[in-house]
Amino acid sequence: MFSRILKWAGMVVLGAIVIVLIAFGIFSFLFRQHVNKQYAVQVREIPVPEDSASIAAGKHLYEIRGCGECHGTDLRGKVFVDDPVLGLLAGTNLTYGKGGLPDSFDNKAWLRALRHGLNAENKTLLLMPSEEFSRMDDHDIAAIIAFCKAQPKIDAPPVPIKIRPVGKVLSVLGKIPLFPAEMIDHKLQQPAQVVKGPTADYGKYLSASCTGCHKPSLTGGDNPVPGGVPVANITSAGHVGKWSKDEFIIALRTGKTPEGKQLQVTDMPWTMTARYTDDELTALYLYLKTK
Ligand code: HEC
Ligand code: HEC
Structure with missing residues (x-):
C-alpha cells in the first residue's frame, strides 16, 4: 500500500519535471527564433560631421539619452543588469580599442545599430533601446556618432550577454523589451532637424x-x-x-x-x-x- 503511494508520488514528480523540461525546450526554441531572425533593411546614410561643435552637441546627447548608463561615461562598456534569475546584460565597449568596435564598424553600422537595432549580421541587438533612438532627427543621431567616434580607444574585454531561463521566458512573452528590432518602424523617414526650444x-x-x-x-x-x-x-x-x-x-x-x-x-x-x-x-x- 505504502510503496504504491510512493510509486504514484514518484510518477507525479517525474511527470512534472518532464512537463517543465518540455515547456523550457519550447521557450528556448522560440527565444532562438527571435534572436536569429535576419532583417532586410535599407540603412539611409547621412553625413557624420567631425567639427568640435557637433562633437560637443553629441556629448550632451550621449548624456541625456542615457547611453552612459549602459555603455559607461567613457564608452568602455558596462554591466548594467546582473541578475541570477534573469541574466547578465552589458553594453558594448563603443570605442575602437581592443574588445571594442572593429575598424570595419563604419557610419552605416552605427546607423544600423542606432536606428534599426541591428548588429552587423542584421540580427536584433539585445535590450539596446534603439526604438527610442530611431525617432531622433538626422542632426542629433549624426552628432552622437561624431562624439562616439572622436573618443579615445579603450582596451576593455567584451562581457558576453547571458539570458537565463526566466529571462528567456519573460522576453518571449514580451515582458522584457529584449528585441528592439521588433519594436521599430524600419521604414520611418526621420526629419533632418526638429525645431529645438522650450516648447x-x-x-x-x-x-x-x-x-x-x-x-x-x-x-x-x-x-x-x-x-x-x-x-x-x-x-x-x-x-x-x-x-x-x-x-x-x-x-x-x-x-x-x-x-x-x-x-x-x-x-x-x-x-x-x-x-x-x-x-x-x-x-x-x-x-x-x-x-
Ligand atoms: C529606467 C527607467 C526610467 C526612465 C528611463 C525614466 N524614468 Fe522616471 N521614474 C522611473 C521609476 C521606476 C519611477 C518611480 C520611482 C519611485 O516611485 O520611487 C520614476 C519616477 C519619475 C518621476 C516622479 C513621479 C512622482 O510622482 O513622484 C518623474 C517626474 C519622472 N520619473 C520623470 C521622468 C522623465 C521626464 C523621464 C524621461 C526624461 C523619465 N522619468 C525616465 C523610471 C524611469
Ligand atoms: C538600456 C541600456 C542601453 C542604452 C541606454 C544604450 N545602449 Fe547601446 N547597447 C546596449 C546593449 C546591451 C548592447 C549590446 C547588444 C548586443 O550585443 O546584442 C548595445 C549595443 C550598442 C551598439 C552596437 C555595438 C555592436 O557591436 O553592434 C551601439 C553602436 C550602441 N549600443 C550605441 C549606443 C548609443 C550611442 C546609445 C545612446 C544614444 C546607447 N547605445 C544606449 C545597451 C544600451
Missing part, C-alpha cells in the same frame, strides 16, 4: 527617452525589469500635474519630489535628467502637462 512639441520629441519605462502613454505601470519598483504616472493625472515648473526641474535634477520623496537613481535615472538644460526640462514639463 511642448520639443518636449514630445525628448520624451522618447522616458517611454521605455513610463510607457508610450507616460502613465507608467509595471517596471520593465521584473521585480523593480512600479513606474510612476507622469501625465498631468499624476503628481507632475500639481508641480510647478521649478519643482519639476528640481525633482529631475536632485531626485527630490515636492511630496518629500527621494527618488533612487537605480529606479528613476535622475543623474541622466540632471544633465538636461533648463530649456529641455521646460519642454518636457510643458509636454507632460498636455498629457
Whole structure:
C-alpha cells in the first residue's frame, strides 16, 4: 500500500519535471527564433560631421539619452543588469580599442545599430533601446556618432550577454523589451532637424527617452525589469500635474519630489535628467502637462 503511494508520488514528480523540461525546450526554441531572425533593411546614410561643435552637441546627447548608463561615461562598456534569475546584460565597449568596435564598424553600422537595432549580421541587438533612438532627427543621431567616434580607444574585454531561463521566458512573452528590432518602424523617414526650444512639441520629441519605462502613454505601470519598483504616472493625472515648473526641474535634477520623496537613481535615472538644460526640462514639463 505504502510503496504504491510512493510509486504514484514518484510518477507525479517525474511527470512534472518532464512537463517543465518540455515547456523550457519550447521557450528556448522560440527565444532562438527571435534572436536569429535576419532583417532586410535599407540603412539611409547621412553625413557624420567631425567639427568640435557637433562633437560637443553629441556629448550632451550621449548624456541625456542615457547611453552612459549602459555603455559607461567613457564608452568602455558596462554591466548594467546582473541578475541570477534573469541574466547578465552589458553594453558594448563603443570605442575602437581592443574588445571594442572593429575598424570595419563604419557610419552605416552605427546607423544600423542606432536606428534599426541591428548588429552587423542584421540580427536584433539585445535590450539596446534603439526604438527610442530611431525617432531622433538626422542632426542629433549624426552628432552622437561624431562624439562616439572622436573618443579615445579603450582596451576593455567584451562581457558576453547571458539570458537565463526566466529571462528567456519573460522576453518571449514580451515582458522584457529584449528585441528592439521588433519594436521599430524600419521604414520611418526621420526629419533632418526638429525645431529645438522650450516648447511642448520639443518636449514630445525628448520624451522618447522616458517611454521605455513610463510607457508610450507616460502613465507608467509595471517596471520593465521584473521585480523593480512600479513606474510612476507622469501625465498631468499624476503628481507632475500639481508641480510647478521649478519643482519639476528640481525633482529631475536632485531626485527630490515636492511630496518629500527621494527618488533612487537605480529606479528613476535622475543623474541622466540632471544633465538636461533648463530649456529641455521646460519642454518636457510643458509636454507632460498636455498629457
Ligand atoms: C538600456 C541600456 C542601453 C542604452 C541606454 C544604450 N545602449 Fe547601446 N547597447 C546596449 C546593449 C546591451 C548592447 C549590446 C547588444 C548586443 O550585443 O546584442 C548595445 C549595443 C550598442 C551598439 C552596437 C555595438 C555592436 O557591436 O553592434 C551601439 C553602436 C550602441 N549600443 C550605441 C549606443 C548609443 C550611442 C546609445 C545612446 C544614444 C546607447 N547605445 C544606449 C545597451 C544600451
Ligand atoms: C529606467 C527607467 C526610467 C526612465 C528611463 C525614466 N524614468 Fe522616471 N521614474 C522611473 C521609476 C521606476 C519611477 C518611480 C520611482 C519611485 O516611485 O520611487 C520614476 C519616477 C519619475 C518621476 C516622479 C513621479 C512622482 O510622482 O513622484 C518623474 C517626474 C519622472 N520619473 C520623470 C521622468 C522623465 C521626464 C523621464 C524621461 C526624461 C523619465 N522619468 C525616465 C523610471 C524611469
